[in-house]
Amino acid sequence: MLLRVKDIANLAPDIWQITLSGDFPYKTVKPGQFIMIRIGSGKEHVLRRPISIAAVTEQSLTIVLRVVGRGTKWLSERCIGDLLDVLGPLGRGFPSPPQDAKVLIVGGGLGVPPLWLLGETIQAEADEVDVVLGFRSQRDCILTDEFSRLGHLVVTTDDGSFGIKGNVIEAVDSLRRSGHSWEYVYACGPLPMLRNLKRYFSNQDVKGYVSLEEHMACGVGACHGCVCLSEDRSLTRRICVNGPVFPWNEVCL
Amino acid sequence: MSYPDLSVKIAGLHLRNPVIPASGCFGFGREYAQFYPLNQLGAVAVKATTLKPRIGNPTPRVTEVCGGMLNAIGLANPGVDYVVRYELPWLANQDVPIIVNVAGETKAEYVEVVRRVCASGLAAAIELNVSCPNVAAGGMTFGVDPNILQDLVAAVKEVCTVPLFVKLSPNVTDIRESALAAQAGGADGLTLINTLLGMQIDIYRRRPVLANKTGGLSGPAIKPIAVRMVYEVASVVDIPIIGMGGIFTGEDAVEFIMAGASAVMVGTANFTNPLACPQIIGEIEEFMRKQGIRSLVEIRGCIG
Ligand SMILES: Cc1cc2nc3c(=O)[nH]c(=O)nc-3n(C[C@H](O)[C@H](O)[C@H](O)COP(=O)(O)OP(=O)(O)OC[C@H]3O[C@@H](n4cnc5c(N)ncnc54)[C@H](O)[C@@H]3O)c2cc1C
Ligand SMILES: Cc1cc2nc3c(=O)[nH]c(=O)nc-3n(C[C@H](O)[C@H](O)[C@H](O)COP(=O)(O)O)c2cc1C
Ligand code: FES
Numbered sequence: 001m002l003l004r005v006k007d008i009a010n011l012a013p014d015i016w017q018i019t020l021s022g023d024f025p026y027k028t029v030k031p032g033q034f035i036m037i038r039i040g041s042g043k044e045h046v047l048r049r050p051i052s053i054a055a056v057t058e059q060s061l062t063i064v065l066r067v068v069g070r071g072t073k074w075l076s077e078r079c080i081g082d083l084l085d086v087l088g089p090l091g092r093g094f095p096s097p098p099q100d101a102k103v104l105i106v107g108g109g110l111g112v113p114p115l116w117l118l119g120e121t122i123q124a125e126a127d128e129v130d131v132v133l134g135f136r137s138q139r140d141c142i143l144t145d146e147f148s149r150l151g152h153l154v155v156t157t158d159d160g161s162f163g164i165k166g167n168v169i170e171a172v173d174s175l176r177r178s179g180h181s182w183e184y185v186y187a188c189g190p191l192p193m194l195r196n197l198k199r200y201f202s203n204q205d206v207k208g209y210v211s212l213e214e215h216m217a218c219g220v221g222a223c224h225g226c227v228c229l230s231e232d233r234s235l236t237r238r239i240c241v242n243g244p245v246f247p248w249n250e251v252c253l
Numbered sequence: 254m255s256y257p258d259l260s261v262k263i264a265g266l267h268l269r270n271p272v273i274p275a276s277g278c279f280g281f282g283r284e285y286a287q288f289y290p291l292n293q294l295g296a297v298a299v300k301a302t303t304l305k306p307r308i309g310n311p312t313p314r315v316t317e318v319c320g321g322m323l324n325a326i327g328l329a330n331p332g333v334d335y336v337v338r339y340e341l342p343w344l345a346n347q348d349v350p351i352i353v354n355v356a357g358e359t360k361a362e363y364v365e366v367v368r369r370v371c372a373s374g375l376a377a378a379i380e381l382n383v384s385c386p387n388v389a390a391g392g393m394t395f396g397v398d399p400n401i402l403q404d405l406v407a408a409v410k411e412v413c414t415v416p417l418f419v420k421l422s423p424n425v426t427d428i429r430e431s432a433l434a435a436q437a438g439g440a441d442g443l444t445l446i447n448t449l450l451g452m453q454i455d456i457y458r459r460r461p462v463l464a465n466k467t468g469g470l471s472g473p474a475i476k477p478i479a480v481r482m483v484y485e486v487a488s489v490v491d492i493p494i495i496g497m498g499g500i501f502t503g504e505d506a507v508e509f510i511m512a513g514a515s516a517v518m519v520g521t522a523n524f525t526n527p528l529a530c531p532q533i534i535g536e537i538e539e540f541m542r543k544q545g546i547r548s549l550v551e552i553r554g555c556i557g
Contacts, residue, residue, distance in 0.1 A: 038525065043473040043501055046525045047317040071317070087527065215313040217322060217524045220287075222280035224300070224329045225315035229308075236308045236329065241284075 005082045006060055011142050014067040015110075016076045020084060021060040029056045031118035032093030032188075032211050032245040035063070036219035038085035039071040049075070050216050050240070052188075053089060054113035054143075055120070064113035064142065090219050091244050094118050094209055097184040099125050104175075104182040105151075106168050106197055108134045108189025114211060115188055116143050119150040128152070130180055132171045134193070138162035169196045182206055187248075195253040208248040214239045228252065257541035258548045259534065261295070263493045263515045264416040264442040266350060266377055268295035271549060272506065272534045275497050275520035276301060276354035276380060276420075277326065281340035282347065288527045293534065295516060296350040298444075299340070301382050302370065303355075304362045306332035311464040316453060321472030321499070322521055323451050325465035328356050333366045341375040350377035352418070355409075363395075364408050371414040378415050381406065381440075384422030384447035396422035396447075399434035406438025418495065421445040423475075423482055432486040443486060444495040444518065446479045472521040473499040480512050487513025487554055501529065503536020513554035 003020035011017050036048035049071040055062040067076050078084065097103050103122060107115045112133055123129060129151030135141045138161035147153050155163030156171045164171055168189075187197050188211035201208055214226040221241035228237055229252040237243065237251065259270035269292075274285070276298040282291055291297060309329025316323050330336065336353075344351050353376040357363035363381065370376050383396035383405065395405050402419075410417055419435035421428055423446040432443055448469025453462045461467070479498025487494055496514030500506050501522045509517050522529035537549075546552055 043499075043525075044320055045317060046320070046322050046472045046521050047315070048525070085526075215315050217315040217324070217521075218278075218280075218284070218527075219524075220284045220527065222284040223278060223315065223324070223524065224280075224309065224326050225312075225324065227309070227312060227314075227329070 001086050002083045003061075003086050005078050005080050005084065008078055008080060011064065012140055015064065015140070015142055016067070017054075017062060017064045018075065018078065019060050019062045020086065024061065024086070025089065026056050026058055026061060029053055029061065029089045029117075030093030031121050032114050033089040033091050034114075034244060035061075035086045035088030036090060036216070037075065039074050041085075045071060045074075047217055048087060048219060050090075050213075050219060052114035052211075054116050056117060064110070066110045087219060091240055092242065094186050094211070094245050096125065097122055101125075101184050102182045103129045104172065104185045105129060105131045106172065106185065106187040106189070106193075107132075108168060108193045109136070109140070111187070111189030111193075111211065112143055115186065116146055118186055119147060123150050130154070130175060130182065132156070132168045132175070134158075134168035134171070134189070135162070168193060169200055172197070172200065185209070187211070191253060194248070198248045198253055209245050210248045210251070210253065211244045212239050212246060212251065213244065216240055257538055257546060259538055259541070261516050261549055263495070264378070264418070266296070266416060268350065268516060270295045270534050271510065271516035271537070272530050273298055273352065273495065273516060273518045274523055274530055275518035276352075276382065277324075278520035278523050281336070282344045285523065285527060286347065289531050290347070291344070292348040293531050294349050296352050296377060297344060298352040298354055298380055298518060299336075299344065300330055301328050301354045301356040302330050302333045302336045302366060303328055303357055304333055304366050306330065306335065313463055314465060314468070316462045316468075318451070318453050318470065319474065321470050321474035322524070323453055323463060323468035323470055324448065325463045325468035327465065333369050337369060337373040337375065341373060345375045351375060352378045352380050354380045354382050354420070356382040360405050360408055363405060364412055367409050368412045371412065376415055378418055379409075379413055380418045380420050380444055381409060382420050382447070384420050384424070396431060397425050399430045402431055403434040403438040406435050406440050410439035416441040418442040418444050420447055421486070422447050423449050423478060428482045429485055429489045432490050436490050436492050440492060442493045442495065443490065444497065445486060446475070446482050446498045449475055449478065471499070473501060475499050476505060476508075480508050483509055483514050484512040484556070500533065501525070503533050503540050506533055506537055507540055507552070510549055510553050511556050515549075515553060
């Protein structure tokens with residue numbers, strides 16, 4: 001599908017928010033799903049880049065990306081009116097929690113954008129939403145205003161330049177010690193963060209869901225490039241179609 | 254003006270057109286059926302199948318390089334029994350010939366997998382993968398020694414009840430030797446080229462990008478090498494050739510046909526554009542119409 005760049009804005013150093021409009025099944029989008037965007041139009045870039053859908057309306061979708069290489073650099077250089085070749089929505093997103101559930105959302109770095117749509121979707125249903133977001137430092141903080149509207153927000157930074165100094169696990173721990181409890185935990189971010197979170201909740205009665213990342217080629221389940229291992233390491237799951245969101249007890253982190 | 258005829262006959266197979274998704278780049282077909290009916294294709298080559306299930310190499314196992322990609326999937330597949338039982342029957346219902354890509358670590362394994370695939374009655378042809386660069390044992394080792402290759406092909410040929418294609422490795426000094434060995438072993442056709450061994454280094458992390466360190470290079474970057482190899486092989490063998498390597502457009506496909514291929518396979522382009530194969534078919538037809546070519550036989554190997 002060809003979508004038109006409706007808006008492009010710089011949120012933080014190297015971090016860009018792009019809103020796209022055009023023919024797309026916006027209504028079917030589930031939080032945690034992603035799109036594969038073609039880079040350039042020639043034969044130089046053969047692999048599309050997977051980017052999460054951060055927000056969606058009836059006529060547009062928004063992505064937030066960090067420039068880390070050639071593809072994301074190219075994306076950051078698009079102008080309003082440019083066309084992007086997009087495949088999606090792809091993958092399985094976060095399942096909605098039951099009515100009145102107590103929910104914790106944990107995001108780290110560029111794992112934060114897909115959780116924005118999740119937060120908006122479940123805010124209406126959930127009883128309480130706690131959000132813990134971790135960044136390296138103040139200048140990397142994104143979407144904090146948006147999340148503060150969705151629930152109780154705690155922000156941590158590695159260097160303490162914004163919010164609490166420390167990592168998200170420490171922040172989750174102090175919330176719990178102050179009396180918060182949750183039935184559902186949703187997380188997206190660096191693998192070590194997801195691993196530690198799963199371990200932290202390992203003997204507690206919570207349902208946890210994590211969104212995983214891996215290099216992708218096809219994005220539709222055909223190439224087996226993007227796999228992760230099942231919890232018992234006996235099988236592989238394709239992140240692009242079986243995920244990117246998995247119950248954390250089903251995958252080896 | 255009459256429509257050009259895209260159909261091709263190759264090693265006893267009758268194909269609607271010469272465009273076939275390449276092994277490993279199209280799964281078992283299901284994923285691409287959401288984009289177009291698979292009976293538009295000449296045939297479908299499915300992912301390599303081995304005797305036992307394989308989970309493949311650690312990730313990252315795909316990455317992009319300029320003009321192409323590297324993969325080190327490592328022959329991940331659910332094993333021949335699963336493939337025959339759960340994957341091929343679905344594809345067989347899509348009204349398109351199936352070319353089953355077979356890999357193994359030993360001669361006995363190749364023979365057994367081919368026997369089981371043939372017994373299913375679902376394969377139109379077998380493609381013997383003796384050229385996978387991403388597994389430690391077997392795979393490419395069979396493809397680089399002509400004597401071992403001829404022996405393997407002959408052993409497989411004995412149990413193979415459908416046309417047998419042998420997929421050649423480009424990671425050799427002279428691909429004509431492999432081609433002649435496969436022909437001597439009894440191959441009904443050749444497919445080439447598989448990926449070229451490559452490597453990419455993340456200079457900031459000071460380590461290879463792929464967990465496997467090296468991977469197979471595919472995509473437009475390898476096309477000139479592939480065209481040259483098809484040309485070289487076509488000039489020494491009598492059996493038909495299916496050419497591939499970086500085909501993204503109808504013009505690319507025509508190059509391979511003029512180099513001597515009877516049909517073409519399209520791999521990486523499916524990732525860039527899921528509609529690549531139907532578009533390439535349309536572009537070949539348009540080329541033929543504009544050039545007044547009625548049948549592909551007229552231009553096959555025409556560069557001499
Ligand atoms: C499901 C999913 C959702 C994602 N959502 C976002 C998002 O919302 N915002 C965001 O900024 N990033 C997101 N990413 C990561 C993003 O895909 C990579 O940062 C991007 O592909 C890098 O491309 P590049 O050309 O700039 O980097 P290069 O390093 O030049 O890329 C080279 C190759 O490696 C691949 N690659 C490199 N890093 C990654 C990575 N971390 N994950 C997957 N592939 C990678 C590229 O796709 C490309 O094929 C997501 C990844 C996945 C799998
Ligand atoms: C992700 C990926 C997986 C592949 N898997 C197989 C395979 O299982 N068996 C095989 O014979 N070739 C495999 N190949 C090689 C392709 O079939 C083809 O020979 C090669 O990619 C060159 O064509 P292309 O440039 O059009 O991709 C694979 C290639 C890629 C990119
Ligand atoms: S990216 Fe191809 S299977 Fe997931």
